Every structure is written in C-alpha cells, then in structure tokens.
Amino acid sequence: TDVATTTSTAETDIYTYTTLANTLNVNGDKVLAEYGFQLTSTGGVTKQIRAYFAGTLIFDSGSLSISASTDFCLYLFVIRDSSTTVRCIAKANTTGAATNAFAKVTKITGLTLSNTNIIKVTGTVGVGAVAGDITGICGMVEIKAKGES
Secondary structure, eight states: OOEEOOSOOSOEEEEEEEOOTTTTOSTTOEEEEEEEEEEOOOTTOOEEEEEEETTEEEEEOOOBOOSSOEEEEEEEEEEEEETTEEEEEEEEEESSSSSOEEEEEEEEOSOOTTSOOEEEEEEEEOTTOOTTSEEEEEEEEEEEOTTOO
C-alpha cells in the first residue's frame, strides 16, 4: 500500500524493516533493498529522502527542489565484512531534480550483527507541504547468504 508523508516538516518513517537476529551471520551475507517513491511538485516545497541501517545514516538526498512531479528510486546494498562491520552502497535516481543521480558508500563499525537491525527510509517535506508530497509506492528487502547473487 502507499505510504505518504504528512504536512508535518518532521522526518517521517516511510519504510522500516527489522532483520532477524543473525541475518548477517557470515562475512559476505547481504541485505538488498529497493524502494520507489512519487514526489509531487508543490510550489517550491522541498523534499528529502534518507536511509538508515542500524541507526546510521547511509543515504541523504539533501533538500530536493523539483520542478514537476517525478519518480524517485532508491537502491540499498548492505554486506557484512566482519562480526561488527558492514559496508553499504546507496544509489538513487530521479528525473525531476537538479541532480538526477546520487551515490553514497558508507562503512559502519561497532555493530552487534547477532542482534536484529533496522533498515529504514524516511521522508521530510518543507514548510507548505501537502499530505502525500512524498509517497512510497513500493519497496522490497531481500536477504542473500554469502555466495548468492
């Protein structure tokens, strides 16, 4: 179902997924996620999309000023490289912002990967927003064991 931001300028959770304990049990285990959004053009109101893994920011679109309603796609890749460390890649594409392709690579240390961890995507809208300025249309999370492609 669609998940939309409200008129509040506070950061709003759009998608959250909690991994099972020990999901990233072996070096090379992965979490893949893909999300699709629709952003509406509301008279100069900015939009921002962020993604987190285990409470750490791994992607930030920055403040987007879009000229026309557009689609926004976000791809996340998280891979374990030690019992306490993951590496993350975030890629995003859109057609309606000044910058239409985004990329971010992050290494997160000090994790307890034997516990559950949350992968979360949020949206923030600027002053003057209307409900649904950012709408999550679809998303999926896939868990892959070491060696699976």
